[in-house]
Amino acid sequence: MAGHATTTSDAHSSHGHGHGEVVENPLYGLMVEFTDPDDLVVAAHKTVAAGYKSFDCYSPFPIHGLDEAMHFEDPRVPWFAFFGGITGAMLGFGLQYFISVVDYPMNVGGKPLNSWPQFIPVTFECTVLCTGLATFISQWALNGLPRLHHPIFNGKNFERASQDRFFLCIESKDHRFDLEKTEAFLSELGGINVSEVERD
Amino acid sequence: MATLNDQRPTDKRTQIRPQNFIEGRHDYESITDIIARFVLNPRPPIWWLVTVGFSLIFVGVMFMAITWLILNGTGIWGNNQPTAWAWDIINFVWWIGIGHAGTLISAILLLMRQSWRNSINRFAEAMTIFAVMCAGLFPLLHTGRPWLDYWLFPYPNILGMWPQTRSPLLWDVFAVSTYFTISILFWFLGLVPDIAALRDRATSSFGKIGYGLACLGWRGSAKHWHRYEQATNILAGISAPLVLSVHTIVSFDFAVGIVPGWHTTIFPPYFVAGAVFAGFAMVLTFGLPLRSYLGVKDFITDKHLDWMAKITLATGLIVFYGYILEMFYAWYSGNVYELGLMYHRLFGPYKWFYYALLFCNGVTPQILWWNKVRVNVKMLWIVSLIVGIGMWLERFVIIPMSLTRDFIPSSWGYYSPTVWDWGLFLGTMGFFTFLLFLFIKFLPLINLFEMRDLLHKNHHTFGHDDKKEAH
Numbered sequence: 001m002a003g004h005a006t007t008t009s010d011a012h013s014s015h016g017h018g019h020g021e022v023v024e025n026p027l028y029g030l031m032v033e034f035t036d037p038d039d040l041v042v043a044a045h046k047t048v049a050a051g052y053k054s055f056d057c058y059s060p061f062p063i064h065g066l067d068e069a070m071h072f073e074d075p076r077v078p079w080f081a082f083f084g085g086i087t088g089a090m091l092g093f094g095l096q097y098f099i100s101v102v103d104y105p106m107n108v109g110g111k112p113l114n115s116w117p118q119f120i121p122v123t124f125e126c127t128v129l130c131t132g133l134a135t136f137i138s139q140w141a142l143n144g145l146p147r148l149h150h151p152i153f154n155g156k157n158f159e160r161a162s163q164d165r166f167f168l169c170i171e172s173k174d175h176r177f178d179l180e181k182t183e184a185f186l187s188e189l190g191g192i193n194v195s196e197v198e199r200d
Numbered sequence: 201m202a203t204l205n206d207q208r209p210t211d212k213r214t215q216i217r218p219q220n221f222i223e224g225r226h227d228y229e230s231i232t233d234i235i236a237r238f239v240l241n242p243r244p245p246i247w248w249l250v251t252v253g254f255s256l257i258f259v260g261v262m263f264m265a266i267t268w269l270i271l272n273g274t275g276i277w278g279n280n281q282p283t284a285w286a287w288d289i290i291n292f293v294w295w296i297g298i299g300h301a302g303t304l305i306s307a308i309l310l311l312m313r314q315s316w317r318n319s320i321n322r323f324a325e326a327m328t329i330f331a332v333m334c335a336g337l338f339p340l341l342h343t344g345r346p347w348l349d350y351w352l353f354p355y356p357n358i359l360g361m362w363p364q365t366r367s368p369l370l371w372d373v374f375a376v377s378t379y380f381t382i383s384i385l386f387w388f389l390g391l392v393p394d395i396a397a398l399r400d401r402a403t404s405s406f407g408k409i410g411y412g413l414a415c416l417g418w419r420g421s422a423k424h425w426h427r428y429e430q431a432t433n434i435l436a437g438i439s440a441p442l443v444l445s446v447h448t449i450v451s452f453d454f455a456v457g458i459v460p461g462w463h464t465t466i467f468p469p470y471f472v473a474g475a476v477f478a479g480f481a482m483v484l485t486f487g488l489p490l491r492s493y494l495g496v497k498d499f500i501t502d503k504h505l506d507w508m509a510k511i512t513l514a515t516g517l518i519v520f521y522g523y524i525l526e527m528f529y530a531w532y533s534g535n536v537y538e539l540g541l542m543y544h545r546l547f548g549p550y551k552w553f554y555y556a557l558l559f560c561n562g563v564t565p566q567i568l569w570w571n572k573v574r575v576n577v578k579m580l581w582i583v584s585l586i587v588g589i590g591m592w593l594e595r596f597v598i599i600p601m602s603l604t605r606d607f608i609p610s611s612w613g614y615y616s617p618t619v620w621d622w623g624l625f626l627g628t629m630g631f632f633t634f635l636l637f638l639f640i641k642f643l644p645l646i647n648l649f650e651m652r653d654l655l656h657k658n659h660h661t662f663g664h665d666d667k668k669e670a671h
Contacts (some may be wrong), residue, residue: 057422076466139431146416164228
């Protein structure tokens with residue numbers, strides 16, 4: 001459930017501006033850059049051990065074991081997919097039942113009106129379609145995308161996060177965040193440089 | 201290395217005998233460089249311009265054929281009574297089968313953790329989408345009044361009528377439209393991180409804005425990757441049965457009918473195998489020249505060619521088994537109509553089509569048993585072309601040959617295509633080539649992030665070779 005806490009705070013931060021009561025730190029966070037994905041996994045382990053909660057890693061490809069290292073787990077996409085599939089199956093079968101039994105009954109070769117084996121192909125296709133749509137849409141919605149800009153793009157060298165560099169950023173909203181101590185902590189992780197990420 | 205593997209137990213499931221699917225020395229940057237170079241180069245090479253120009257001529261032919269068809273109706277085709285289904289359905293089945301290799305590579309091989317697919321899946325998925333577009337055109341035009349094609353879908357209307365849900369033709373509507381939708385979602389999902397890489401490399405403002413919008417603000421966050429991988433696996437998991445269902449339903453269009461030569465239970469597996477067979481042949485037909493023109497032989501290696509050829513051979517054998525079983529069924533059934541049809545195939549007016557089919561799909565693929573042929577680019581390319589033709593002939597043998605010889609001699613007939621059948625078919629080939637070449641110009645042909653992932657796994661399996669100090 002630790003993952004849920006991270007997710008919700010993550011979602012709120014994107015609507016943080018303009019509410020008045022929160023004074024925003026002009027600094028989004030501190031970021032360390034690595035050249036090797038395995039170093040990033042080790043760094044994520046250490047960051048969790050040091051008690052930081054609001055941080056994220058950035059990499060040009062999915063690194064297996066990184067989400068476990070960050071103690072991040074979000075099972076919602078598969079659940080959306082599952083209920084999408086159930087909805088699709090019911091809609092698909094229901095549509096055919098309504099057409100063939102209720103609204104437009106037609107005797108075809110003496111078959112019963114509810115000749116359900118012949119309704120299976122369309123039911124299956126509708127299940128797949130709705131599962132796919134639910135998966136696709138929920139993946140983007142839960143990730144908070146599409147989005148035109150994000151403070152992390154202000155980070156030094158961050159254009160290489162989609163190419164060949166690996167980043168870890170501790171956000172300033174974390175309770176333990178302290179400019180000097182966090183910077184010292186990040187410097188010890190073995191990255192090639194530590195930099196500040198401005199919010200604007 | 202041992203400590204790393206201890207930390208990452210997920211690596212254990214990869215392969216029994218680890219193989220390297222990237223040749224030469226590469227790092228994360230060189231992979232991106234080589235693959236993105238062609239996309240980001242503002243001056244396309246001459247072979248690209250020539251192919252696009254040539255295919256555009258055929259796109260013109262296609263639009264001409266469609267316009268003439270809409271003005272005059274399906275009478276301009278060679279279709280007649282009893283051959284109401286002819287080239288339109290042949291080409292529909294042929295094209296949609298070609299699309300199936302893409303889904304097989306992207307979904308089924310992903311679920312089986314076949315990491316060699318990483319360098320061919322993007323390209324094959326694009327072929328799926330374009331092939332389904334070409335396929336869908338034929339039945340939509342075959343309705344005769346394509347402006348009323350929305351009647352195919354069930355919707356409440358003032359006529360108070362609904363489509364017949366017990367008919368495979370309606371199942372086809374659902375199967376093909378679902379297949380097209382899911383293929384696009386899957387393809388786009390895979391593209392987003394690569395478009396983000398292009399956004400960060402683009403130098404022109406047009407490229408920066410275009411790729412920037414298309415990548416939806418992807419920033420490579422580990423939390424995003426977590427959900428992204430979940431979504432990829434789910435989409436792969438549903439695509440695998442989907443691709444089987446699509447060609448099964450296409451085969452039901454025939455197998456549910458009682459026409460001799462159609463009414464057999466072998467059809468669904470035989471059609472699915474044929475689809476994969478034709479699809480891999482098409483992937484090879486386009487993949488072999490492109491891999492050398494684009495200089496990506498380090499990623500699409502001889503090992504890839506070898507394995508794709510093996511899949512072609514395996515599916516080819518299943519198809520050939522289907523042909524043998526069809527003959528067996530005809531003989532074993534003792535049914536005079538089935539036997540008559542087999543006689544018609546072997547000795548009737550279209551016998552040369554049937555012999556050509558046996559040569560293309562039965563005999564030719566057998567040379568893929570030889571190792572040397574499987575890695576010989578020229579031989580493989582010729583085999584893939586022959587297989588493509590063979591699979592088209594198969595649909596010809598099934599559709600007009602059965603329809604021209606059904607139960608009573610008074611309803612026998614003869615079919616031959618007109619210039620408009622040819623125009624539309626060759627036109628869709630040009631359309632397909634045109635879309636494929638546009639795709640390789642504007643989007644990366646090989647999945648960048650999966651290649652980086654493969655390289656990372658290679659580091660774990662084989663060590664960092666010259667980069668030991670990185671640890």
